[in-house]
Amino acid sequence: MTILVGDSGVGKTSLLVQFDQGKFIPGSFSATVGIGFTIGGERFRRGRELEEGVVTGSAVADGAMPPLQEYGVPFMETSAKTGMNVELAFLAIAKELKQRAVQQPDEPRFQIQDYIESQKKKSSCCSFM
Numbered sequence: 001m002t003i004l005v006g007d008s009g010v011g012k013t014s015l016l017v018q019f020d021q022g023k024f025i026p027g028s029f030s031a032t033v034g035i036g037f038t039i040g041g042e043r044f045r046r047g048r049e050l051e052e053g054v055v056t057g058s059a060v061a062d063g064a065m066p067p068l069q070e071y072g073v074p075f076m077e078t079s080a081k082t083g084m085n086v087e088l089a090f091l092a093i094a095k096e097l098k099q100r101a102v103q104q105p106d107e108p109r110f111q112i113q114d115y116i117e118s119q120k121k122k123s124s125c126c127s128f129m
């Protein structure tokens with residue numbers, strides 16, 4: 001089972017709907033279970049500003065957000081609105097869970113962040129084809 005957690009209104013439901021139905025339905029969900037979670041909320045708000053062309057790339061790198069990688073948390077940016085990385089995010093989590101289930105103690109661990117980066121590169125390199 002996978003649970004999406006995050007501040008109210010950060011887009012958990014929209015992300016799931018985009019993955020499930022392949023579409024973005026703006027502003028159409030009533031609040032579901034809410035849990036305080038500031039890091040995800042901050043990251044989301046910036047993502048949304050970026051989509052709408054308000055914040056530039058340099059503003060994203062200004063260090064205002066805690067770098068999740070410092071805490072060992074795999075991280076990727078997604079957008080329920082554009083569909084960016086949505087399928088990849090769920091696929092990566094599914095792969096991680098599957099690997100954990102079959103993992104032998106002497107085997108190297110599945111590196112989810114490396115997998116995400118390799119898949120992102122693959123899609124950008126071939127998106128014109």
Ligand SMILES: Nc1nc2c(ncn2[C@@H]2O[C@H](COP(=O)(O)OP(=O)(O)OP(=O)(O)O)[C@@H](O)[C@H]2O)c(=O)[nH]1
Pocket residue numbers: 006007008009010011012013014015025026027028029030031032033034048051078079080081082
């Ligand atoms: N621009 C943009 N808006 C989004 C995106 N994802 C969600 N939204 C909007 O943000 C608002 C909240 O989205 P929800 O999916 O309901 O958020 P939630 O995290 O499930 O909210 P709770 O149920 O209250 O926890 C809605 O108006 C969505 O249309 C996104 O990727 N881009």
